[in-house]
Amino acid sequence: MSEQRKAAPPDPHDFLAVDDSLSDEERDIRDTVRDFAARELRPHVADWFEAGTIPDPRSLAKAFGDLGVFGMHLEGYGCAGASAVEYGLACRELEAVDSGLRSFVSVQGSLAMTAIHKFGSEEQKNHWLPRMAAGEAIGCFGLTEPDSGSDPGSMRTRARRDGSDWVLDGTKMWITNGSIADVAIVWAATDEGIRGFAVPTDTPGFSANLVHKKLSLRASITSELVLDGVRLPGDALLPGSTGLGAPLSCLNEARYGIVWGAAGAARACYEAALEYATTREQFGRPIGGFQLTQRKLADMLVDVNQAGLTAMQIGRLKDQGRCHRNHVSFGKFACVAAAQRVASTARSIHGANGITLEYPVLRHMLNLETVATYEGTEEIHALSLGQAVTGISAFR
Structure with a gap:
């Protein structure tokens, strides 16, 4: 019997060689995001956490846009069309620095951009997605309410028709990026069921209040959204958004x-x-x-x-x-x-x-x-x- 090759000792940092299955492209994305995180995020995150905010979120958004992680799993409209594993690796390397920083990317790409990409009109996609992918526009996702967390179907935010317009009233809570967003994807109950709306945050009646005194996710911006008679044109409705x-x-x-x-x-x-x-x-x-x-x-x-x-x-x-x-x-x-x-x-x-x-x-x-x-x-x-x-x- 030929002598069996002696196995190398396991790597303490990847004991089961999980990353050995990565392709060259996957490894490149892992290393690019890891290097960015080590250079641009890790030296500052403790200070951001202590301060309870991200001091310059617009610059950070632009840096994430340049890195290509916003909506990277989406196809077209300025998005990279990366694989699920590639997107996962980016999330892993960002959260290895801080959960709040991965949340910034997740809310922008997996929530706000995905909602527009999946359910929006071509006009909405072309208007918002390229700028969001580049980090030039920031989005948030308004589903959770003060009295509606695990049971989102019980939401109290309402949207009613008024001629060709929609009028939204309600409150959303624990909204990441809410007070810095350019567009809020807001979910509301209507006579036709739950629908989604792309709400420009400079619309009269829309306001966002910072949540203070957090002891967790402090390197992140968390807000309450208030919609008080927010009047939107009919084309603010995400046409494909039907039901919970x-x-x-x-x-x-x-x-x-x-x-x-x-x-x-x-x-x-x-x-x-x-x-x-x-x-x-x-x-x-x-x-x-x-x-x-x-x-x-x-x-x-x-x-x-x-x-x-x-x-x-x-x-x-x-x-x-x-x-x-x-x-x-x-x-x-x-x-x-x-x-x-x-x-x-x-x-x-x-x-x-x-x-x-x-x-x-x-x-x-x-x-x-x-x-x-x-x-x-x-x-x-x-x-x-x-x-x-x-x-x-x-x-x-």
């Missing part, structure tokens, strides 16, 4: 990015903890040499690699046209929970240093509290998976 399924399909695109993003946040926390554990000395040796710390690192290693494999498999299914919305629920449910475990454990390894912004772990830990809530709470995704395997709905 329309906004939910956009949310599924955003959730897909979260699957990858959570894997990135988990990786960042694990890598920070590994570096700290191998350099921080107590009792005359690195703390990574103690059994309890090694067990923590082993648990994190498994979570990080399982999250990475989950994201990659769902991305491959999506590129093959085989990704069901329940696959995305599986990914969000599993990857966010894994990232939360990793962030919490990484914080403990850092000891007192773990509560400062000098290290990324508590920032990620706090951000993940929001990630676990938005785009479907953990409980909602658990029920979606339960229904998928039993055929029985537990929602009502």
